[in-house]
Every structure is written in structure tokens, then in C-alpha cells.
Amino acid sequence: MSNIVVLDSLSHRKLRVHAQPALQYGDNQRFVAVVVNEFPILSLHYPILFSKDADTGQFYCGAMLGFDAGENLFLDEHRAQRLYRPLNLQRGPFFTAGSDLAVDLEHPRVAPSGDQALFDEAGAPTVYLQSIMGLMRDLRPGLERSRIFIDTLLSLNLIEPMTIEARFDDGSNREVTGLYTVNRERLQELADAAVVDLFRRGYLQLVYLMLASLKHVPTLAQKKNDLFLPGGESRASGLA
Amino acid sequence: MKTGFSVTLVESPTVPIIGVGEGTWPTLRSSLQKMGVSETEFFRHCNVAFKQGAKFARWTTGADDDAYYHPLMLPQGFTQVNLVPHWLCNEQGRSFCETVCPQGQLCDEGLAPKAITTPEYQAVANYAYHLDAGKFAAFLQQHCTQKLGVRHVLADVTQANQTEQGDIRSLVTPQAGEIAGDLYVDCTGNAALLLGKTLGVPFKDCSDVLFCDAALALQVPYDTPDEPMASHTISTAQPAGWIWDIGLPTRRGTGYVYSTRHTSDADAYDTLMRYLGPRHAKLTPRKISIRGGHRTTFWKNNCVAVGLAAGFLEPLESSAIVLTELSAKLIAEQMPANREVMDILAARFNDVTHYRWGRIIDFLKLHYVLTQRRDSAFWRDNIDPDTVPLRLKNLLHLWKYQPPWFFDEFDRLEEVFPAASYQYVLYGMNFRTEVDPSDNLGTGSIAMKLMNDNVSLTRQMRSQLPKNRDLVKRIVEYGLQTI
Numbered sequence: 001m002s003n004i005v006v007l008d009s010l011s012h013r014k015l016r017v018h019a020q021p022a023l024q025y026g027d028n029q030r031f032v033a034v035v036v037n038e039f040p041i042l043s044l045h046y047p048i049l050f051s052k053d054a055d056t057g058q059f060y061c062g063a064m065l066g067f068d069a070g071e072n073l074f075l076d077e078h079r080a081q082r083l084y085r086p087l088n089l090q091r092g093p094f095f096t097a098g099s100d101l102a103v104d105l106e107h108p109r110v111a112p113s114g115d116q117a118l119f120d121e122a123g124a125p126t127v128y129l130q131s132i133m134g135l136m137r138d139l140r141p142g143l144e145r146s147r148i149f150i151d152t153l154l155s156l157n158l159i160e161p162m163t164i165e166a167r168f169d170d171g172s173n174r175e176v177t178g179l180y181t182v183n184r185e186r187l188q189e190l191a192d193a194a195v196v197d198l199f200r201r202g203y204l205q206l207v208y209l210m211l212a213s214l215k216h217v218p219t220l221a222q223k224k225n226d227l228f229l230p231g232g233e234s235r236a237s238g239l240a
Numbered sequence: 241m242k243t244g245f246s247v248t249l250v251e252s253p254t255v256p257i258i259g260v261g262e263g264t265w266p267t268l269r270s271s272l273q274k275m276g277v278s279e280t281e282f283f284r285h286c287n288v289a290f291k292q293g294a295k296f297a298r299w300t301t302g303a304d305d306d307a308y309y310h311p312l313m314l315p316q317g318f319t320q321v322n323l324v325p326h327w328l329c330n331e332q333g334r335s336f337c338e339t340v341c342p343q344g345q346l347c348d349e350g351l352a353p354k355a356i357t358t359p360e361y362q363a364v365a366n367y368a369y370h371l372d373a374g375k376f377a378a379f380l381q382q383h384c385t386q387k388l389g390v391r392h393v394l395a396d397v398t399q400a401n402q403t404e405q406g407d408i409r410s411l412v413t414p415q416a417g418e419i420a421g422d423l424y425v426d427c428t429g430n431a432a433l434l435l436g437k438t439l440g441v442p443f444k445d446c447s448d449v450l451f452c453d454a455a456l457a458l459q460v461p462y463d464t465p466d467e468p469m470a471s472h473t474i475s476t477a478q479p480a481g482w483i484w485d486i487g488l489p490t491r492r493g494t495g496y497v498y499s500t501r502h503t504s505d506a507d508a509y510d511t512l513m514r515y516l517g518p519r520h521a522k523l524t525p526r527k528i529s530i531r532g533g534h535r536t537t538f539w540k541n542n543c544v545a546v547g548l549a550a551g552f553l554e555p556l557e558s559s560a561i562v563l564t565e566l567s568a569k570l571i572a573e574q575m576p577a578n579r580e581v582m583d584i585l586a587a588r589f590n591d592v593t594h595y596r597w598g599r600i601i602d603f604l605k606l607h608y609v610l611t612q613r614r615d616s617a618f619w620r621d622n623i624d625p626d627t628v629p630l631r632l633k634n635l636l637h638l639w640k641y642q643p644p645w646f647f648d649e650f651d652r653l654e655e656v657f658p659a660a661s662y663q664y665v666l667y668g669m670n671f672r673t674e675v676d677p678s679d680n681l682g683t684g685s686i687a688m689k690l691m692n693d694n695v696s697l698t699r700q701m702r703s704q705l706p707k708n709r710d711l712v713k714r715i716v717e718y719g720l721q722t723i
Contacts, residue, residue: 052721054357056718057719058718
């Protein structure tokens with residue numbers, strides 16, 4: 001259940017939030033939705049792919065964080081702030097409602113024991129809340145830009161399904177389906193005018209960032225495989 | 241597909257379309273795809289819902305709990321091993337359908353055959369559609385004229401001019417003058433203006449085999465807009481025929497198909513109203529005459545009949561639209577290059593089409609001949625051996641000792657009803673084949689594996705698939721992706 005209300009400094013003056021990465025607070029996602037403005041930094045560490053929304057069937061962009069349901073192999077790095085954490089994880093219990101910021105009061109991150117206050121004694125937004133307002137300014141237009149990017153690729157027939165297969169040292173296999181990427185051959189065959197259009201709109205760069213980011217899939221598999229090695233088990237059980 | 245041809249549709253502005261016929265076959269998916277129709281647009285414009293087969297209630301014994309499914313999925317591993325003898329030796333109170341395929345359970349729970357993330361025309365469980373025939377005709381007309389370059393002429397054909405050899409030379413219309421072509425496709429419905437009236441090809445009546453010759457059709461509203469919508473056709477046997485019940489998103493299409501030799505129109509009306517319940521008593525059904533049978537030749541000279549002009553059978557297994565699709569496909573793929581080779585292709589077309597009509601008649605009769613009902617003259621007359629085609633009679637004899645499988649008699653490309661369909665109806669209606677358990681030894685382990693696979697596949701599908709109505713709503717709202 002959720003209870004999303006517009007945030008205001010009077011009724012939510014005392015509200016506190018658990019801001020740190022934690023599985024039980026919603027970081028347990030093997031594939032998290034991202035927006036195109038994040039691609040340059042995401043592509044340094046994560047495979048960026050497309051998937052379909054289970055409720056609408058519409059495509060969205062996402063970063064792959066793990067192989068199994070609920071598995072986030074980057075949790076340690078996120079906790080230590082060594083790696084960029086996707087905006088959709090950073091935003092925690094916050095949403096936008098029109099131009100307002102809204103909060104889900106039923107979200108597990110919202111609790112009196114939370115490590116971050118939203119407002120100071122005078123009712124001014126804390127640094128934490130200001131950072132949330134800042135990331136929403138990226139996330140909101142980013143969603144619209146991402147949608148147009150996807151629609152453009154779809155209209156050029158450039159998106160194709162892809163299955164990621166991995167074999168691990170404990171003898172198990174994973175086959176991750178429901179993922180999509182850009183078809184390289186059809187990209188090569190595009191007419192010049194379409195290529196120039198993609199370039200001018202910045203989409204060609206996004207496409208190549210996505211394709212390059214696929215190189216992180218083996219790294220991600222290695223990361224998971226390390227959990228099966230001696231010394232990795234305690235971390236593996238921590239993820240379960 | 242050959243190029244260099246143009247198609248002109250001459251449609252009478254005065255003759256109304258029949259407007260029933262809401263059940264289809266999975267072939268429609270490939271037909272629409274081939275025509276370049278978006279499945280999403282089809283759902284948005286034709287009041288479409290999913291169909292995963294048919295449920296036949298009260299056909300075997302007439303009891304309240306008497307029902308079986310004829311699903312659209314093949315039995316597990318159908319091309320590898322015939323599961324019939326394995327099921328017969330170890331029924332354990334489970335129906336044939338539920339032992340070999342998940343679709344009956346999907347239908348029981350009103351689930352859709354795919355998810356919103358499944359691309360257009362792809363299936364998780366094989367499916368066809370229920371649709372609004374009137375809207376579908378308008379949708380196709382628009383698609384064909386706007387996207388496929390079909391010329392559409394609204395005119396009444398009053399006369400067909402012929403050559404000395406009997407070929408049709410031109411059509412005469414008061415609105416558009418004379419229209420000439422090389423090949424004439426007669427789609428004039430029961431009138432069969434070209435093949436029947438002009439070329440004199442006679443009609444072969446089959447009411448000696450299939451007795452139903454009338455229908456009372458009635459569209460009924462749902463009680464609430466969110467009422468569950470069945471993802472299968474429901475066919476419920478009655479004293480002198482059967483009632484169809486088809487769930488479309490905005491309404492149900494129902495109708496009583498009956499034999500006027502066995503009941504009166506007034507009794508038929510009462511039967512339909514008893515089925516629908518008192519809240520629909522104010523609605524007035526529309527009576528449709530069914531002339532069961534087909535032309536003795538389908539392609540003569542330079543004229544070929546498609547649809548009702550070729551023939552019609554009671555809509556028990558939705559054979560009308562599928563036959564139209566198969567005929568259209570055959571004509572398109574075999575389009576004669578010139579008049580000289582046309583007769584060769586016509587002979588081939590007639591051979592295939594005759595075979596198809598014969599097999600459909602056999603298959604429809606199968607539903608009647610297996611009944612154990614003796615409660616009315618209609619059902620008693622239906623098991624009279626004189627009314628059963630010889631080929632079907634022989635097969636039923638054979639199947640007492642050998643269950644049907646896919647190379648058994650069913651060897652034609654694009655068999656309308658494959659051996660799997662016969663299996664579902666035969667064993668759904670309590671027909672039993674004598675099998676020797678020792679014959680199963682060689683394939684026992686693979687059969688066991690396939691049946692176990694079916695249990696896990698059924699569980700998986702039931703947990704993943706949305707409700708039929710829910711998915712249709714989402715398709716209309718969000719659309720399906722093409723990949």
C-alpha cells in the first residue's frame with residue numbers, strides 16, 4: 001500500500017527518512033529504471049538496457065544490478081558512496097506531483113528512526129531534501145526525454161530482444177529474459193538522413209553508450225560469481 | 241505473393257452484411273500480420289477479445305457438470321509422442337485436456353493467453369479472437385483500400401456478361417457502369433451471384449448430416465462493465481441444437497442454433513431465454529436461416545467463390561472465417577499468371593477446398609455422433625448411422641483400436657482440424673480407444689516427462705497470465721509492442 005501526499009513544511013516538519021542504501025528499503029532491484037541524462041555516468045559501471053513495464057508493456061531504460069529477483073550486486077559500493085547510485089534509488093520515498101514534491105508516507109524508508117530530517121527547526125529544507133529536489137529536476141524531464149528517445153528507436157526498428165546467459169561456479173545457470181538492446185546491423189544500415197537526425201538529437205551517443213555498457217555484463221557475472229568463492233559466502237547470505 | 245495485379249472490390253450499398261460470426265481460428269493472427277494490420281489497432285477498432293478454444297457443455301450426457309474443452313494448444317510433445325494411449329492407461333480421474341495441455345485451466349480461470357509485455361501476434365498460449373463482425377468488416381475495408389491499394393466501388397451487380405466459352409467478361413452495374421477483370425472472386429454471400437446464378441454451379445445441401453438450419457441471435461449486455469469475460473467460446477447443448485456464448489469487451493454475443501425439423505421457433509425462443517435468464521427477457525433475438533452445404537465446384541472458368549458464396553455450415557467450430565482465410569491465401573499464392581493455366585490451378589483449388597469442406601462436415605458431425613444423450617429426437621436422430629458420412633464412420637471404427645495421431649489420415653498441409661482436435665473432442669466426449677499397456681513401454685518415460693512438464697507449465701502460466709478482460713483493456717489503453 002502507498003499513501004502519497006504533497007510534501008509541506010508544516011505537516012511534515014518532523015518527518016524523517018532512512019536515506020542509506022538497504023535492501024529492505026527498496027534497493028533490492030536487479031533492474032532499475034533510469035533516464036537518458038544518467039547514461040554517461042551509468043555506462044561507466046552498469047549494463048544499460050531496455051525492458052518492458054509489466055503493467056503497460058511500454059519500454060523503459062534501466063540499469064542491470066543483478067541476475068536474480070531482488071539482487072543488487074552494487075549495494076556495498078552504494079553504501080560506501082564509491083559508485084554512482086541511479087536516481088530512482090536515490091529518490092527513495094519521494095515522487096513528483098505536478099510541480100510539487102510528494103512523499104509516500106507508507107514507504108518503509110519513512111520512519112521516526114530515519115537518519116535524515118527533511119526540515120530544520122525553522123521549517124527550511126535540509127541539505128538532504130534539497131538534494132532530492134535537485135535530483136527530481138533531473139529525473140522528471142529525463143523521463144520525457146527517455147520516452148522520446150525510445151519512441152524514436154522503435155520507429156526506426158532499432159530495438160531487439162536479448163537474453164543474458166551466465167554460468168556460475170556453484171554449477172548454476174541464469175537466463176535473464178525480457179531485456180532489449182539496440183540492433184547493431186540495423187543501426188549500420190540506417191539512411192544518412194536518419195543517422196544525422198540521431199546525431200543532432202544526441203541519440204547516437206546514447207545508443208553507443210548503451211552498446212558499450214554491455215561490456216559490463218561479464219563483469220557483473222564475475223561480481224556475482226565472486227560470492228560463491230571462499231570468503232564470498234557471508235556476503236552472498238547477506239543478499240539473500 | 242505475386243505483383244502486377246490490381247484488386248477491385250465491388251460492394252453493394254444496398255445488401256446488408258450478415259453481421260454475426262464472431263469466432264475465429266488462430267490462423268487469423270497470421271492472416272492479419274501478413275496483411276500488415278497492427279494487432280493493437282485491430283483490438284482498438286473491432287471490439288476484440290481473446291479466444292483460447294471452445295467449451296462444450298451438456299454435449300455428452302446432458303448433465304449439469306458435463307463439459308469438456310477443445311483448446312487451441314496442441315498436446316505437449318505432439319510431434320514426438322502420442323499421449324492418448326498413455327493417458328488412457330492411467331487416467332486417474334483427470335480429463336485428457338488437463339493432462340496434456342494447460343489451456344483448459346487458463347479458460348476456467350478467465351485468464352488471457354498472453355501478457356501486455358508479449359509482442360503483437362505472439363502467444364504464451366495459442367489463441368484466436370472473438371470479434372464484432374460488423375466492425376471487423378469496416379476495419380478491413382479501410383485497411384485494404386488505404387494501405388493495400390484495393391479499389392473500392394460501391395455498386396450493385398445487376399448482370400454478368402459472359403464470353404462464348406462461359407468466362408465472365410464483365411459486370412454490369414447501374415452506379416459504376418461496366419467493370420471488367422481477369423479473375424472474378426464471388427463474395428456475394430448466399431446469393432452466389434456469379435458462381436451460382438451466372439455459371440450455374442449447384443449447391444450441395446448437407447442437412448442430411450448436420451440438422452441445424454436456423455439460429456436466433458441475440459446480443460446481451462454485461463451486468464457491469466467489469467464483469468469477467470470468458471476467453472473461450474461456450475457452446476451449450478440444448479434439446480434441438482446448441483447455444484453459442486461469446487464474450488466481447490462490451491457485450492456477449494449469443495444465439496441458439498437449432499433444427500426446425502426438431503423444434504419450433506417459439507420453443508427455440510423459450511430455450512434461448514431460459515439460457516439467458518429473465519433479466520434479458522425484453523431483448524428481441526434476430527432469426528437467421530442457415531442453409532448448410534456448399535457449391536459442388538468452387539472455381540469454375542474465371543470465377544472462384546469465397547465465403548458464404550462458397551457455402552456455410554453451422555458455426556459450431558467457427559469454420560466460416562478460417563475457410564475464407566484459407567481460400568484467400570490459396571488464391572493469392574496460386575494466382576494464375578494467365579488464363580491458360582487458370583484451369584489447372586482451378587482444379588487444384590477445387591480439390592483442396594472440397595477436401596476441406598468434407599473434413600469440416602466430418603468434424604462437426606463428430607460432436608453429435610459421440611453423444612450419449614437420448615432425451616430428444618434431435619439427439620437420437622443424430623446418431624442414426626445413415627446420417628454419418630462413411631469416412632467418419634470408418635475412422636470411428638478404426639479409432640476404437642488405434643487413437644488418432646498426426647500422420648493418421650491427416651496429412652494435408654494446413655489441415656483445418658488436425659488430429660489433435662479429434663483427440664480433444666473424442667476423449668472429451670468419453671470415447672475410449674482400446675490400448676494395450678505394453679505398447680506404451682517404449683515411450684513411457686518421455687510421456688511421463690511431458691505430462692509432468694504440463695503440470696509445471698500450467699502452474700507457471702496460471703501465476704503469470706493476467707485476466708482476459710484486464711489484458712484487453714490494457715491493450716486498448718497502452719498498445720502491444722511489435723517486438
